[in-house]
Amino acid sequence: MxxxxxxxxxxxxxxxxxxxxxxxxxxxxxxxxxxxxxxxxxxxxxxxxxxxxxxxxxxxxxxxxxxxxxxxxxxxxxxxxxxxxxxxxxxxxxxxxxxxxxxxxxxxxxxxxxxxxxxxxxxxxxxxxxxxxxxxxxxxxxxxxxxxxxxxxxxxxxxxxxxxxxxxxVVYHRRAGGQTQHSALLEMDAKSDRIQTALDYARQNLRAALTVEELAEAAHLSPRQFSRAFRAETGQSPAKAVEHLRLEAARVMIEQSRHPIEVVAAETGFADRERMRRAFLRAFGQPPQVLRRNARVMTGP
Structure with missing residues (x-):
């Protein structure tokens, strides 16, 4: 239906x-x-x-x-x-x-x-x-x-x-054609409220350094307890999870906005455009500029 x-x-x-x-x-x-x-x-x-x-x-x-x-x-x-x-x-x-x-x-x-x-x-x-x-x-x-x-x-x-x-x-106007079908938060699927709280904190504060200590404090756990629980629930390290959240946010900005690459890198917590470019190549096999160009081709001007 x-x-x-x-x-x-x-x-x-x-x-x-x-x-x-x-x-x-x-x-x-x-x-x-x-x-x-x-x-x-x-x-x-x-x-x-x-x-x-x-x-x-x-x-x-x-x-x-x-x-x-x-x-x-x-x-x-x-x-x-x-x-x-x-x-x-x-x-x-x-x-x-x-x-x-x-x-x-x-x-x-x-x-x-x-x-x-x-x-x-x-x-x-x-x-x-x-x-x-x-x-x-x-x-x-x-x-x-x-x-x-x-x-x-x-x-x-x-x-x-x-x-x-x-x-x-009452739907979003509009999900660009090139937008991902997946969500990093959904894929991590945290089981406990504490780990979910840390993930939500990370998503809302991507410009921050987001160290293990900072995330552990948001979850009200010691850094050691937090790292152990995070990996057990999500199957990945806090650092890798934060990178996935940064990538997801950066990709949406790249595909749906006209912000310069440097601005996108700053807003999503990458130290500079080169570090973001390397992360994009690892995750998507393409640099940010190519993803932006493809999104415009698929959805029109």
Whole structure:
């Protein structure tokens, strides 16, 4: 059901401008009622002969082979459709139709490596919210389809309309396409309140040195107790965890702001831009400037 939630973006865009900019149809191979993952049925019409401006392909909780008619329809639609998109595992269906060959694409992080194996001609980037490559748009899992749809509305009708729709949906405007699907805090998954408090303190004070002694004080533990408990709960040292938090914050600033690299390095606690550059190369395989350029290419000016 989350796969078709993105249609609300277009519905609210119509309401905002006061006219039917987007004429929304739900399609399936044979038409009629199609049962969703939750058991509710969605009324659909059969795949038509006339082309659409935009096609968005939803996915399944677990990818499985598609019908021959749907795959053939998508293959023929590419040259006559302004843009074709996928939400979550819908990328597997585009891959079956050959639409991902030679393109940079994304999907739900859990299925990304499987997609790469099934579509070796594509370049699957498993840590992106959505990617635009020519006329093909692909998004990450579940709610990322809303980000993709907001990106479409922004390109069609401008940022003001897209921002208004996001506010009505009570969602962030807007997660850039290049933003990570993961959170360092989520991945560390601290078990105790004391370690979580130290992590929260670190995230809110990235400009500080954040020594073990400082973090231990925030957790109300001795440095030795803190280091032992931190590694037991997160599987990494406090220093490595702090670097991950700095990297996550710096990457968001790099991709979503126009702050100079030196400012980003200072705001996120790296001693200088060179130290941040080395950390980016270790973590992402690319320097900050390349990540900024890629984010602008994927999301537009």
């Amino acid at each position: 989350m796969g078709i939630a993105a249609t609300s973006v277009f519905e609210l865009a119509n309401a905002h401008v006061g006219e039917t900019v987007y004429d929304i149809h739900f399609l399936s191979e044979h038409g009629g009622q199609v049962k969703s993952s939750l058991g509710m049925s969605v009324e659909t019409r059969a795949l038509p002969r006339t082309p659409f401006d935009t096609l968005i392909v939803s996915g399944l909780l677990e990818p499985s082979p598609s019908g021959r008619k749907l795959v053939g329809y998508l293959r023929k639609a590419l040259p006559v459709t302004r843009r074709i998109a996928s939400v979550c595992t819908g990328a597997f269906i585009l891959g079956e139709a050959g639409l991902l060959d030679g393109r940079r694409v994304t999907t739900h992080w859990f299925h990304a490596r499987t997609l790469q194996l099934q579509v070796p001609q594509a370049k699957v980037e498993e840590d992106r919210i959505f990617i635009i490559d020519g006329s093909v748009w692909t998004s990450a899992g579940m709610s990322a389809g809303i980000d993709l749809a907001l990106g479409m509305v922004e390109k069609d009708l401008g940022m003001d309309v897209s921002r208004s729709v996001a506010q009505k949906l």
